[in-house]
Amino acid sequence: MKVIAIYHNKGGVGKTTTVVNLAAAIRKKGKRVLVIDLDSQANTTFATGLVKFDDEQFDDIKEANILQILQSEEFYPISEIARKSNFSSPEIDVVPAHIDLMKYENDLISLDYSRMILIEKFEEVENQYDVVLIDTPPSLNLYAKIALIAADFLIIPSDLKPFANQGLVNVKEFLKTINAYRKQIRKQPIEIIGVLPCKISTNNQFVKHTLPQRLEVIPNRYGLNVMDTIIYERDDLAKCAEKIQMVGNLEIADPMSVIDFKPESTSAQEFELLAKEVLRKIGMSS
Numbered sequence: 001m002k003v004i005a006i007y008h009n010k011g012g013v014g015k016t017t018t019v020v021n022l023a024a025a026i027r028k029k030g031k032r033v034l035v036i037d038l039d040s041q042a043n044t045t046f047a048t049g050l051v052k053f054d055d056e057q058f059d060d061i062k063e064a065n066i067l068q069i070l071q072s073e074e075f076y077p078i079s080e081i082a083r084k085s086n087f088s089s090p091e092i093d094v095v096p097a098h099i100d101l102m103k104y105e106n107d108l109i110s111l112d113y114s115r116m117i118l119i120e121k122f123e124e125v126e127n128q129y130d131v132v133l134i135d136t137p138p139s140l141n142l143y144a145k146i147a148l149i150a151a152d153f154l155i156i157p158s159d160l161k162p163f164a165n166q167g168l169v170n171v172k173e174f175l176k177t178i179n180a181y182r183k184q185i186r187k188q189p190i191e192i193i194g195v196l197p198c199k200i201s202t203n204n205q206f207v208k209h210t211l212p213q214r215l216e217v218i219p220n221r222y223g224l225n226v227m228d229t230i231i232y233e234r235d236d237l238a239k240c241a242e243k244i245q246m247v248g249n250l251e252i253a254d255p256m257s258v259i260d261f262k263p264e265s266t267s268a269q270e271f272e273l274l275a276k277e278v279l280r281k282i283g284m285s286s
């Protein structure tokens, strides 16, 4: 089982979009995939269709999400919290997040084992999954730390714009503290697969003249690899996440991965390429 965190401390660069659609693409290659949402915004939880209630009094996630996994050493194994999601076919297991994560962050910080517990709970599902993808918050908080301590690999999605680039300096500083912690617990440093260009404009002039410069800056100025695959800005990607369904007269979110929504679209093909690249780079055949 290989664990991949998708992280950048800049918001809105395509982390959640990458997690959800990459999960679908890897699942379709026959791998057993687990998705974990570690962001209190719970965007992956929404994007995988786990939020089936329209009114918070029917919230069935509050008592069974990643927070319970992190709070209890003894109870709440991953197998009890993960839910089957059909945002993609075949189904994918997803551990949801909840807005409560925010409220309990300080409690968890004072719990000695909170940074280790995900590693322990992964051991119990080692034989159930091939790939685990973790979505993270756009911050340097405890939940981002937990993800980066537990993961084997890191993908850094970025729109390659100036603020995202400046954020890479923070990411690198953060990784230093993470790797120092990992060393204490005898874990190898996290392996950076690379910066994944996301939400890239398809404008001809931009692609021809500006994009090559933006790609060059990443290794030259920040010393990070850029991945081979590029995820361009495409309407289908935003649309498939916002699909809704009417149940009686209730509007229920019915999101899909772009590969399920439009298998022949350019966007679907980009995620298939990404899945191939990722599997190759983590040493798994596709």
Ligand SMILES: Nc1ncnc2c1ncn2[C@@H]1O[C@H](COP(=O)(O)OP(=O)(O)OP(=O)(O)O)[C@@H](O)[C@H]1O
Pocket (backbone or CB within 6 Å): 010, 011, 012, 013, 014, 015, 016, 017, 018, 039, 041, 043, 136, 137, 138, 198, 199, 200, 231, 232, 233, 234, 235, 237, 238, 241
């Ligand atoms: N390649 C793309 N083409 C079109 N829209 C995109 C693309 N990638 C992301 N988006 C849209 O941009 C917005 C932000 O994307 P996303 O939620 O994946 O970013 P994020 O990094 O997870 O944000 P946050 O830091 O808030 O968690 C979303 O509305 C999403 O639908």
Ligand SMILES: [Mg+2]
Pocket (backbone or CB within 6 Å): 015, 016, 017, 039, 043, 044, 135, 136
């Ligand atoms: Mg997100």
